[in-house]
Amino acid sequence: MVAGLIAPSRAPDSVPAGVPAPVRGAALSLRDVHHAFALRKAPLPVLDGVSFDVEPGAFVALLGPSGCGKSTLLRLVAGLEPPNEGRIAVDGAPLRGPHPSRGLVFQDPTLYPWRSVIGNVAVGPEARGRARAESGRVEEALALVGLSGFSDAFPHQLSGGMAQRVALARALVNAPPLLLLDEPLGKLDSLTRLTMQAELVRLWQDKGFTALLVTHDVEEALMLAQRILVFSDRPARIRADIACDRPYPRHREDPGVVADRRAILDLLGTA
Amino acid sequence: MSDIALVRADGAVRRPAFLPALASVAAAAAWIGLSALVALPPDLGDFGFTRELAIGFAGFGALLLAAGFLHPGEAGLVRRIQGWSPWLVVLAGLLGLWELATAKRAWLPMPFFPPPQAILEVFVEDYARLADSVWHSLRLLAGGYALGALAGFTLGVAIGWSRNVGYWVHPVLRFVGPLPATAWLPLAFFVFPSSGAASTFLVALATGFPVTVLTWSGIAGVNKAYYDVARTLGAREGFLILKVAIPAALPHVFVGLFMGLGSSFAVLVVAEMLGVKAGLGWYLQWAQGWAAYANMYAALAVMALACSGLITLLFRVRDRLLSWQKGLVQW
Ligand SMILES: Nc1ncnc2c1ncn2[C@@H]1O[C@H](COP(=O)(O)OP(=O)(O)OP(=O)(O)O)[C@@H](O)[C@H]1O
Ligand SMILES: [Mg+2]
Numbered sequence: 001m002v003a004g005l006i007a008p009s010r011a012p013d014s015v016p017a018g019v020p021a022p023v024r025g026a027a028l029s030l031r032d033v034h035h036a037f038a039l040r041k042a043p044l045p046v047l048d049g050v051s052f053d054v055e056p057g058a059f060v061a062l063l064g065p066s067g068c069g070k071s072t073l074l075r076l077v078a079g080l081e082p083p084n085e086g087r088i089a090v091d092g093a094p095l096r097g098p099h100p101s102r103g104l105v106f107q108d109p110t111l112y113p114w115r116s117v118i119g120n121v122a123v124g125p126e127a128r129g130r131a132r133a134e135s136g137r138v139e140e141a142l143a144l145v146g147l148s149g150f151s152d153a154f155p156h157q158l159s160g161g162m163a164q165r166v167a168l169a170r171a172l173v174n175a176p177p178l179l180l181l182d183e184p185l186g187k188l189d190s191l192t193r194l195t196m197q198a199e200l201v202r203l204w205q206d207k208g209f210t211a212l213l214v215t216h217d218v219e220e221a222l223m224l225a226q227r228i229l230v231f232s233d234r235p236a237r238i239r240a241d242i243a244c245d246r247p248y249p250r251h252r253e254d255p256g257v258v259a260d261r262r263a264i265l266d267l268l269g270t271a
Numbered sequence: 272m273s274d275i276a277l278v279r280a281d282g283a284v285r286r287p288a289f290l291p292a293l294a295s296v297a298a299a300a301a302w303i304g305l306s307a308l309v310a311l312p313p314d315l316g317d318f319g320f321t322r323e324l325a326i327g328f329a330g331f332g333a334l335l336l337a338a339g340f341l342h343p344g345e346a347g348l349v350r351r352i353q354g355w356s357p358w359l360v361v362l363a364g365l366l367g368l369w370e371l372a373t374a375k376r377a378w379l380p381m382p383f384f385p386p387p388q389a390i391l392e393v394f395v396e397d398y399a400r401l402a403d404s405v406w407h408s409l410r411l412l413a414g415g416y417a418l419g420a421l422a423g424f425t426l427g428v429a430i431g432w433s434r435n436v437g438y439w440v441h442p443v444l445r446f447v448g449p450l451p452a453t454a455w456l457p458l459a460f461f462v463f464p465s466s467g468a469a470s471t472f473l474v475a476l477a478t479g480f481p482v483t484v485l486t487w488s489g490i491a492g493v494n495k496a497y498y499d500v501a502r503t504l505g506a507r508e509g510f511l512i513l514k515v516a517i518p519a520a521l522p523h524v525f526v527g528l529f530m531g532l533g534s535s536f537a538v539l540v541v542a543e544m545l546g547v548k549a550g551l552g553w554y555l556q557w558a559q560g561w562a563a564y565a566n567m568y569a570a571l572a573v574m575a576l577a578c579s580g581l582i583t584l585l586f587r588v589r590d591r592l593l594s595w596q597k598g599l600v601q602w
Contacts (some may be wrong), residue, residue: 078503100505110496114518114595126514127506155597174504 025057025178025210026101026177027089028077033086035072036235046072047083048235054227056177059204059211061221065268066233071107073236074109075125076179077212078104090178100128103176105184109163111155117166118142118151124174127255134173144203145196160187165196172203181213185220197223201248218264222257223250230267240267294356295339300551301363302332308367309388314374316381320388320395321374327391328366335359393569401554401573408539408550409577411467415474416535420528423479427486427527432512444483452477452538460546470542476532477538482524489501489523490516522596525589532585536578551577 035047046069049166054060062070077090079098088095090102111120121142125134142148145165155163164187171179181200185193201224203210215221221228222244230240242264250257310325338352352359366387372378374386394401429436429445450474463469497515506515515523543552551574558566 075499080499080502098499098502098505100503102503104499106496106500106505108496110494110500112497112500112515112518114521114593123501123514124504124507127501127504127510156595170500170504177369 005082008117010072014142015232024177025055026210027056027092028054028178028210029087029089029092030077031087031089033076033083033088035069035076035081035085045235045255047076048237050086050236052229052241054212054236057203057208057210058227059225060213061225061228062212062214062231063216063218063221063228063264063268064236066216066231068231068234069236070231071182072183073232074104074212074214075217078102078180080104100124100174101176102178102180103171103174104180105168105171105182107182107186109155109160109167111158111163111166111170114154115155116151117153117155117158120155120166121173127149137173138166139176141173142166144172144199145169161192164188168256175207176209178210178212181206181211183214183216186216193220198249200224205248218261218268219252219257221264222260223252228264240264292339292353294360295335295353298356298359298363299332299335299339301360302328302335305363305367305370306332308375309370311377312375314388315377315384316374316386318374318386318388318392320392324388324391325397328363382602383564385568388570389565390569393565397566397569401569404549404551404554404570405573407542407547408552410551411543411547412474412535412539412581415471415539416532418471419478419535420474420482420531423482423527423531424524425546426479427483427524428490428512428517428520430483431487431490432516432523444480448480448484452534453482453541456542456545466542466546466548470539470547473538473542474535477534480536481530482527485523485527485530486520489520489527492520492523500515522593524584525593528585528589529582532582540574544546 030053031051033047033050034045036043036045038044050073062073064070075081076121077088077095079095079102082095111117112123113121118138122131122135122138125131139148139151142151145168147162147165147169150158150162155166158166168181168184185196185200188196195257197220200211212222213221226243226245228240228242228244229238230242231237232239242260244260246256248256252258288357308330309321309328314321318383335352335356336547338349341349352406370387373381373384374388426440430440431437454472455476456469459469459473460466463472497519498511501511501515539550540555543550544556547553551570554570555574558564558570
């Protein structure tokens with residue numbers, strides 16, 4: 001155990017001891033999910049009969065106009081709120097509240113300001129009472145997002161992009177079979193963004209989790225996902241379900257990518 | 272600061288190390304002058320400790336002079352003394368004014384405004400009783416404050432966390448809390464078996480109310496997203512309370528502890544004056560009864576020092592626990 005506390009390198013095949021073998025991704029199924037928020041005057045419908053299935057280990061991107069209900073959908077899948085109507089099941093079992101097997105990277109990093117960077121990443125293991133046993137994984141997750149040098153910094157000393165990477169590491173440390181990502185790269189500069197996109201793909205291929213990625217960036221969806229769900233304006237319903245099975249690594253200039261991009265932008269523009 | 276090299280327009284580097292040294296020498300001169308003012312003109316009354324006071328002031332002046340000639344370099348104390356030099360000059364001026372107004376010219380009516388040497392006399396001759404009073408006050412305060420802070424904190428967390436506790440406790444708190452703790456004094460002194468127990472209760476009450484309210488508002492104001500994050504990571508209720516709600520509320524809790532400390536001082540002094548026949552409050556009362564005004568000022572000075580010291584201590588603890596926060600109020 002002691003020997004493997006610090007990840008010696010970032011090569012995919014040198015996984016330190018204490019890190020479990022790659023997890024199988026979870027299967028996700030939504031059936032006719034409706035959700036509305038009770039506002040003072042009238043209920044605000046946000047999700048309007050959303051149904052889809054995700055195979056274990058798939059990478060799915062969710063695209064849609066701002067305010068259509070993408071974050072709400074992820075909160076429901078995470079189990080933070082029950083849907084008003086409809087059924088959400090993971091690996092065939094209906095949801096009963098949040099669970100560490102479903103990690104959520106929030107749109108806002110929401111780091112705990114009183115905890116150092118490493119303390120923030122260690123919240124998952126601590127909350128599950130496994131802080132000691134999994135300290136190696138904490139270090140590894142931090143190295144994965146390239147912030148090993150900042151483990152003792154406090155959140156107010158980080159840039160917006162660094163905070164987002166810490167939030168990503170915090171979700172990864174639990175090695176969840178289903179990872180929900182709410183615009184996790186939104187605040188990164190374009191260069192770091194490209195690196196992190198490649199890193200996400202590598203991570204996903206490596207660990208085998210199922211990924212649900214919300215993004216505004218059509219190109220990002222095309223670079224990362226095997227399937228893209230395009231949502232309508234609020235209340236959100238699925239307008240298009242686009243398969244996207246090019247091999248990785250993908251290239252932005254690929255004529256197929258360029259064509260898909262135009263098609264999706266057209267779809268969003270007329271939404 | 273004195274070691275920062277200034278670069279002049281012509282590029283030459285100049286070290287302004289002489290400036291603070293000069294200020295220090297000025298302070299030394301002021302204190303030695305003050306010593307002369309105490310020693311040379313005759314007193315208008317019979318004060319025992321005039322010589323000793325003059326020697327003390329002169330000694331302090333000599334120390335300042337020495338500090339002025341030492342290189343500030345790494346020595347923190349010398350640098351600190353030099354930093355305070357302007358203040359020390361003003362202080363010497365004020366003490367000189369006081370000395371003039373009392374012992375030397377008697378501009379102020381005599382028994383009510385004793386000169387500095389009379390205060391020194393109290394410190395030297397009544398040292399034991401003063402120390403004993405400080406000890407009694409601190410013991411009473413520590414017991415009551417710890418009790419009140421602990422109870423207030425627990426209650427605040429419970430109200431902030433549990434709707435049920437809030438439902439039952441909130442009305443009571445709203446009705447009884449704003450009552451000044453001193454209003455309970457007559458009741459407390461006959462309900463409790465001893466005046467010590469009654470005073471501890473009163474101090475605890477004075478501390479508890481602000482600590483409860485601020486802890487509660489701190490817990491109620493915690494960003495809900497903090498809980499969502501922890502819950503998706505596998506946290507249960509215990510973790511949410513101890514590792515999320517309480518740390519997030521801690522800045523508020525410290526405001527409550529600070530306010531509680533202030534009101535506990537007030538209650539302590541009153542309780543000592545009226546019930547417990549010990550402590551600094553009692554000493555003040557006793558001194559007034561015997562028209563021992565010098566003792567009264569001495570006790571006031573000790574009290575100011577003690578209260579200020581305790582608040583400094585509280586702020587130190589806070590700075591240590593909340594080092595992650597930006598822009599803390601400095602005490
Ligand atoms: N807790 C809430 N109470 C009331 N209304 C809410 C709540 N959360 C979200 N909404 C509303 O639901 C709608 C969808 O919000 P949501 O955050 O899911 O949008 P989004 O698709 O993630 O948008 P963006 O891309 O801008 O992040 C919005 O109109 C928002 O005002
Ligand atoms: Mg959103």
